[in-house]
Amino acid sequence: MSRWLGQPSIKGSSEAMRMALLTFTTVGITFVWGVEQTYCTPYLLSLGLTKSRTSLVWIAGPLSGLIVQPIVGAIADSSKSRWGRRRPFIVIGAIISALCLLVLGFTKEIVGFFVSDEEAAKHLTVLAAVLSIYAVDFSINAVMSAARSLVVDTLPIEKQQTGSAWGSRMSAIGHGIAYGTGAIDLPSIFGTFLGETQFKQLTVIAALGLVATCGVTCWAVNERVLISVRHDARKEGGMLKVISQIWHTIVHLPPRIHAICMAQFWAWIGWFPFLFYSTTWIGETYFRYDVPHEAKDSGDALGEIGRVGSEAFLIYSVITFLGSWVLPMVIKSPDEKNYTQRPPESIKHVVERFSKYKPDLLTAWMCAHATFAAAMFFAPFATSFRFATLLVCICGLPWNIATWAPPAFLGVEVSKLSGGNASYRRLSDDPVEMADMNGSGPSLLHLEHGPDDTQGTKSSSTGELSGVYFGILNIYTTIPQFIGTILSTIIFNLLEPGKSPELAHDAHPDEHHSTDGPNAVAVCLFIGACSAVVAVFATRKLKYL
Template sequence: MPQAASWAGTPSIKGSSESMRMALLTFSLVGLQFTWGIEMTYCTPYLLQLGLTKSKTSLVWIAGPLSGLIMQPVVGILADNSKSKWGRRRPFMIGGSLAVGLCLLVLGWTKEIVGMFVTEPGMAKSCTIALAVLSIYAVDFAINAVQSSCRSLIVDTLPIAKQQLGSAWASRMIAIGHLVGYAIGTLDLVKIFGTTFGDSQFKQITLIAAIFFNIAVGITSWAVHERILISSKDSEAKSDAVKMISKIVKTTMHLPDRIQAICWVQFWAWIGWFPFLFYSPTWVGEVYFRYHPDTDASASKDTLGDVGRVGSLSLVVFSIITFAASVLLPFTVQSPDQDRRKFTPRGPPTITPILETVNKYKPDLLTTWQYSHLLFAGSMCLAPFVRSLQMATILVSICGIPWALSCWAPFAFMGIEINRLTTPTTMLANGSSYRRLSNSTDDISMPSSPTFLRLHHLDRDLDDSPTNDSSTGETAGIYLGILNLFTTLPQFVGTFISMIVFSILEPGKSPELHEDGSAEDIQKAADGPNAIAVCLFIGALSAVGAAYATGKMKSGMK
């Protein structure tokens, strides 16, 4: 009989209240999303400014899905089987964050670094583009390693009953990271700080991102204490690369039905989210320069900074709405495991009937997620017809609500399903092995001291008690890595679609950002269709497919 995994210690989180503990557990995502936001806002116009065409720039963004495709499942398996005395996730988080910081600095100062070794102008320009692209790839690979570990840490630490709360807090932290990043992006940093920390907006913003990313990951690593894996299950022992890949493929091909359904919803949704996240700031900047008669990009001293600031301003509103939705929606949406827990709201006798009525008519999370896809689709379908900065800002802002659901719902459902796999076993009719769910959360132990949250986990043989609602998160790394496969694979599809659209509609260099662009070139671009807007429209059609897949998932779970 295979030997079960053995553990030492219990997870704990510093903090005197549940809100503080949840904030510390998920704070690393603030730095992570801040950095993603900076990359999405500035790197596309930066590459266009260096002289790449939009079609070639779209190929650079294969870095995102490629790094996620490779890093998250691999790091997930490595971390699942790590026996480090510091825990399974935090060593990868810290090591990855240091790599991200270094690569961001290289990205910000590519011209200066190349200039130290190459003096011939033509060769220096080509080397600068190559180093910038390489730096973007390195940043994406490192940040995906950190992201995999940050998400798995939440699943590892929290029991089933707290998974939705953890995912909701993660969504809030992602919104805060977006908001802080975009708010800073609207400022003229060179005017504020001078040239001490860099002579351009892009240099200073990459420096800030490098520092803040490491601080955020450091705070979560300090606040969370992980269990230590003493020995893995015999079937999950550390193996070589071939066996690791084989395990990923085998697990992906034999996913439990519910996890598979979540993954397919994610697949269709992210064909739509990919062009929005990577190109919407540039699109807003193009709308501003192309369709506003009082603007002249050719007269700007820092067009990259101007496009970044205009795009960031629209995304500040987007992030405010995302944050508001991530805070308010958990109170108005029924938890996915509420029926199982038979939760009855408690309060003063005078308001208890009101609470019970409100709770009765709450929409469930799956339905809310489905409607969020339709809201995103409806907004982006209008993108090709936009000719004003105000309307572009409104459409981008509306998408803050579905983005809050996208950062929350799939991980809430995955957290529950993953932890169902690590509680007492019940075989389903289709042969999938699930664990029996409890009807109580009373076994979630709180410390006698208010300083730490300690959660009982299955540190010994599995307990068949029907009241056991603990989780081990033993397979969190690989299952969240597979979810990320269904997040990254559609990005390859989105990249391919974008490349075709850009090649047909805007095959030349961006007139707003390239040094040779003129007012006449910008006007010519304004007279034709906006290629990015067309990509957003195609993404909207895919979001309709995500809504359909969510509906099928809902029918299958009844």
């Protein structure tokens, strides 16, 4: 039997503060993703890569998610570190990600320091930039895996919905900061202190932000310490045993968890091109239709595309931020029938009347797929960056649901499988008594796991295998990204086989550079819309399980 020491706790004097601290890591993670999604595609294009080759670079994201998240989740599940099962992975992953971000931002300077030959340095710069992107993706996926499991481990079943909603809010904040800073001319503010270009300064800020946000969450949360795992099976078998356990769990997924994973699969075939190429699409649409011809040779195409894309996504992030606060108020929790908060007596009747008309999260998730599909069907017909921006902004609320619904449903299911008997327990209203009982002061919220919990079971109420299940959900998130990468590579080769006509100035004359015809990224977004339609029906199956 598994044995545990201590009780999970979160610093903070209110539930909102505790939830914010628990999910604060998400701000730094999404900040990094926002910078990568906004600037790395045009950055690689500016180095001379074709769009088809650039699309192959983004296989780093799904590859890292496919490998890192399930394995890190499974290893962390059996970790006996005195700091807890998740926090060490968060800290180490954040430090590695930060260092790799700095290498990515200053790749030219680092390569130039070691290589003097200009032609050789050019090729090595491209190679170093690609490897840095891979390293960032691999390390930040470890952070994501541990951070998601930390929420499930720490919160009782009735708070899984709230924790997931707060994760969505923190994600919106992180994206808002990323797109906001990206839209600002940073060199005019900081000079050359953080680097002489916009991209360099963003990588420095993102690296510092990731370490800071991860540090705050690790400081605020105390985990239960795993003393021993039942039979130590995974430890005895090593990595092969971990992989075997992951495969066995995938093959024998409970029906509802399998349905959640399939809905995520079809949805992410659509979301992948949107997240990685839409800022580039907006910038290229701007250069195609809105910029005077004489202004296209300004020499700062990378900065212009990045800033135009960031301005559009800044509006998008404001919508997602507002939605992350409003939507949880108007959507029923998956377990609201069992866990209903009691409103104040003065507004009890109003709240109860309003609750009758609230849609459930499953219905909202289906509507989100449909809305995203409707918007992206129009992508190939966008002939101005304003219309492209409008289509992107329409996807703001669907993205809220896309980041909120899958972990919320999965968190509930994992908690049910694990017994789900944890609940909040305030030790005392007397600060002195509280300090005496737990030695941590009155600002800690503890979780009560039952009298037999110190001995534990294979399925403890703290989600002993939450790392494995969330890793599997990420597999169903990353496989569509492989599919999206292959599709986008084919489309880019067919429609835009040469270097980016908006960014490349040193290409061979025989290369294709026409901006006539459909934009290749827009076609990828259209195909993603078709997949989102399938996701509607895949999600609907959850109603009957």
